[in-house]
Amino acid sequence: MPSDSFKNTPSDGRLSRLLDRDAISAWLFLLPALSLLSLFVLYPIGYLCYLSFTSGSFTREGVHWVGLRNYWRLFLSPDFWQVLGNTGYFTVATLIPSVLIPLALAVLLDRAIALRGWLRAAYFIPSITSLVAAGLGFRWLFQTDGAINAGLTLFGIAPIPWLQDTTWAMPVLILLSIWKQLGFNMVVFLAGLQTIPTSRYEAAELDGAGAWQKFWHITLPGLRPTLIFAAVTTAIFTLRSFEQVYVITGGGPLNSTNLMVYYIYEQAFAQFDFGYAAAAATLLLIAAIALVYWQLKATEETE
Structure with missing residues (x-):
């Protein structure tokens, strides 16, 4: 037993x-x-x-195993590296203002008690506006005979071919993306500011700390998890950007505004090279997962 x-x-x-x-x-x-x-x-x-490891097709008969050939084609493609550079430039140039400007606005609105509700709603409107509609509006504003060039001529400045110039086309997309993300990040920072105990600011005032010292030593450390969240969500928003390119520039001029998601769309639904597009999409997915993993690890360290 x-x-x-x-x-x-x-x-x-x-x-x-x-x-x-x-x-x-x-x-x-x-x-x-x-x-x-x-x-x-x-x-x-x-x-x-x-x-991503096949020739790619929507039909069973068209799928053939090709191993790592699609990934090898990506790394050998000059167009892919140009698109990767465009995406990196677009992400960094959008991310930094999309975090710093809403942070400054949130700190200012946190003190404007009387107008906080109205200003918060005004800044948040872009976040709930259709990106396609906003893109059409920006395309109208920045076309050669649009309102922006009309305003420049009033100051004696020659019209700028915003959407036809390889130097100026990308800044237009970046400006639209910042405008779109500004309200969401501002509301996130406002919520984060409410979690910082007011007793810390009162103690700092008793010690003679100024506004900048309170911001640097109390506000920023208290907002660290919020800053990480806003940075990661903004980065993912920029990485998956498609509507701006599709509506405003179509990836031009000379492929200078072609971003990763639009490149994947072109390869899949214009070239019908689904395996190649799936390989590029898999790399983009890995980048997004890495960002989320970094956010979780960084948030754990702050707790």
Whole structure:
């Protein structure tokens, strides 16, 4: 006869917890959400990774395993490296103002108690505006005979071919993206400011600290998790930018505004090179996952 010490093993305990009525009920409630998540998120991601190792096609007969050939083509393609440089430039140039400007506005609005609600709503309007509609508006403003050039001529400045010049086309897309992201980040920073205890500012005032010292030593450290969140969400927003390019420039002139998502779209639905496009999309997915992982690790360190 086995001893009683072998009757209740750790595996039996885990199994009993899994078969517990509350656990079964929880899994039943989660089942619809998990099914939808698997169908619309996990399966497409898995199929994307599989497609990146094939010739790529929407038909079963057209799929042929090619291994790492699509990734090798990416690294040998001058167009891919140009698009990668465009995306990096666009991301950095959008990210920095999209964090610093909303941070400054949030600090100012946190003190403007009377007008905070109205100003918050005014700055948040771009975030709920359709990006396609905003893109059409910016395209009208910055066309050769548009309102911006009309204003410049009033000051004796010659019209600038904003959307036809390789130097000026990308700044137009960056300006639109900053305008779009500004309100969301401002509201996030306002929420973060509410979590900083006012007692810290009162103690700093008693010690004779000035406005800049309070901002540098109290506000910024208190907003570190919020800053990380805003930076990561803005970076992901810029990495997945498509509507701006599609509506305003179409990737031109001379491929100078072609960003990664638009490049993937062109390769998949203009060139019908689905395997190659899937490889580029997989690399973009890895970059986004790396950003989210860094955010989680950095947030854990601040807690």
